[in-house]
Amino acid sequence: MINIAATGHAAEAIERIVPQLVSDDVAGRIMAQDATLWGAEAEEESGKRLGWTEAPAVTWSIIDDVIALRDRLREQGVTRIALAGMGGSSLAPEVITATYGVELTVLDSTEPGQVLRALRDGIEQTALVVSSKSGSTLETDSQKRAFEAAFREAGIDPADRIVVVTDPGSPLDEAARAAGYRVFNADPNVGGRYSALTAFGIVPSGLAGVDVRDLVNEALAASQALREDDARNPGLRLAAALAGTRPLRDKIGIVPDGTHIVGFGDWAEQLIAESTGKAGKGLLPLALQPDSPELSESLSDLQVIRLVGSPRDLDEVADGEVEVVGTLGWQFMVWEFAVAVAGRMLGINPFDQPDVESAKAAARGLLDAIQEPSAPLFTDGGIEVRALGGFDAGASIADAVDGLLSNLDDQGYVAVHAYLDRIGDPEFEQLRDMLATRVGRPVTFGWGPRFLHSTGQYHKGGVPNGVFLQLLSKPEEDLAIPDRPFTFGQLIGAQAAGDAAVLAEHSRPVLSLTLTDPAAGLATLVAAIEQRQS
Incomplete structure (x- = not known):
């Protein structure tokens, strides 16, 4: 209950x-999948996105197959499940497995250090779930390619270790079946952020060891109560x-x-x-x-x-x-x-995401013509400073932070976008509380590029009162993406630059800081924030 x-x-x-x-x-009409509830303009999209109302019942039919595959993988010596996916394909499984106390390696990043860690952590005992509705998500495709290469290098046939979750008929669906991978199809009438109780949430969680029957039973009871x-x-x-x-x-x-x-x-x-x-x-x-x-x-x-x-x-x-x-x-x-x-x-269509694609398109454009980043305005304490959106960044990190925060109004918020290794650099999350203390306003913190599939829509399409602090690093070790003309380091750099450019086009101020040494850069940034607080 x-x-x-x-x-x-x-x-x-x-x-x-x-x-x-x-x-x-309203309740009965939603659960009956009445697409007219959100107005005429939203009706076409809503009509294709209400499958989540019956997701628990639909998902029940695959649970036995998931459990059987889990047992078979364990018999083959698999003790670790990894998940390559972004947004709705990874957020729900991460919550499910953490809540049930089950280990799942979630790779929802293109940061080279985080990718390398996922590849090197017991590849011989690993099976990979590749999750993507469209099958064309650039991050997930790149992660899949890297794992395929790692499996082959370890003498393992990828078809024995890769499980795919995708919509029926997607490019990934067709390619995976041709490669002999085990495929689970999800309901195409469920959007990614509503997919927690579909195959996208259940397959990786069940393979990792969660009692998914218990979870789906709870959801079935909830769906009945919501009809009233x-x-x-x-x-x-x-x-x-x-x-x-x-x-x-x-x-x-x-x-x-x-x-x-x-x-x-x-x-x-x-x-x-x-x-x-x-x-x-x-x-x-x-x-x-x-x-x-x-x-x-x-x-x-x-x-x-x-x-x-x-x-x-x-x-x-x-x-x-x-x-x-x-x-x-x-x-x-x-x-x-x-x-x-x-x-x-x-008065909003809750099932579309009109501004998500803009950052993706900008990143793809930068990857099509890879070039060196623009010259920084200045470098202070090993941090390269760039500013977009028309504000004065001064001549020091403290000046730059001041310049950004001067754009914050009494109804606004600060968003920190950390294009860093969230497994290796968790200490950067302390900046959220520090900034909230300093400005007395709400502060969000998102790891890039995963937030692009999450809060990124609000940052561009929502209330225009945010200011944005973007953090990047220069990776100690980069990693090539098989059969792609760019590396993971170049990919995450393009994603950060593309998102900053789109935010600036929407008149959002962006302070972009590239840390040549993450530990030293964090100390410099902490000192700059605390200096102005005192």
């Missing part, structure tokens, strides 16, 4: 909005809290506070940002912690939603906050449902 408790403005939104949603039969046009419907209540406050609290802080679920905020970031961040409006999700600085700032535009371990009395819920209790299968279904309803409330 799931329980949603709210106080203050969130409770008022639920009391005011849910009766109208019930009167409009009733004031107690948890999806309607959560939707009202997300998108119905007056004035709208458009920053959504998701805080794990006693929940058994691990990393849920990272998955919810994509679901909320890609679904609502467009047409100059939307909801900006923030994956926070109980001690995050934003929670002590009393921000008028921040809606706090805590994932807690057990229900509490309403008088114990902080004023204006929402508390959610529920198991993972319930949470997936309820949040997907709620965000779809929130899109309707905001």
Whole structure:
């Protein structure tokens, strides 16, 4: 089950909005896949993207095959499952396996160090799941090529170790079957960010050892509860809290506070940002912690939603906050449902992502004509400084940070985009709290390039009040991509440069810092932020 408790403005939104949603039969119409709910302009896309409403029932049919393949791989000596995928293809399996305490190596990066680590960590005992709806995702294709080469070098036939999850008839589907790979097809009528309970979430998690029957059973129970046009419907209540406050609290802080679920905020970031961040409006999700600085700032535009371990009395819920209790299968279904309803409330089509492709196109253009990066404005403390979007970066790192943050208004946010090794350089995440303390405003932190498939849509299409700090490094060791004219280092560099250029085209200020030595660069950057705080 799931329980949603709210106080203050969130409770008022639920009391005011849910009766109208019930009167409009919104719950029943969503679960009946009524594509007219989001307006005429969205109807064509919505009609192709509502398969998630029946995903648990559809997915049940593949569970036996997943378990049988898991057992067969174990008999062949496979003790490690790796996953190559981006966005919805990797975020849900990462949450599922972490919550169930099962190891899964997630490769959702093109950073050379992170790719090399995934390739070198016991390749002889590894099986790889390649997940891509379209089959044309550049990152996933590059990761697949690297693993194929590593398997062959180890004397292993890739067909014995590679499992593919993709939409039927995709380029990857056809190529994988021709190569003799084991293929699981997902429902093409489910968008990537709604795919947690499809083959994209279930296959890698099940192969890694998760009890996926338990997860899908929870989701089946949730889907039944969500069909009811009733004031107690948890999806309607959560939707009202997300998108119905007056004035709208458009920053959504998701805080794990006693929940058994691990990393849920990272998955919810994509679901909320890609679904609502467009047409100059939307909801900006923030994956926070109980001690995050934003929670002590009393921000008028921040809606706090805590994932807690057990229900509490309403008088114990902080004023204006929402508390959610529920198991993972319930949470997936309820949040997907709620965000779809929130899109309707905001007048947004929650199933398209019109600005995601722009950064991809810019990166491909740079890869077609690889050249050296533009000269930096200056170098300070081993950090090359570049600025886009029309602001003065001064002559030092401290000046550059000041120049960027001077563009932040009282309803804005800071986004840190770290095109670094998130496994090898986790200490960079401390910058999020440091910046939030300094500016007293919400700060998001995304590892590049994976955030491009997540919050990247909101950054370009959502409310235009963000400022962007981009971090890159010069890899100690690069890695060629088989049968491609560029390396992983060149690919991630092109992705960062392409995204910065598109943000600047949207009049977003971007401070791009290239760290020649990540450890020394981090120390310089920390000192610059703290210098201005003091």
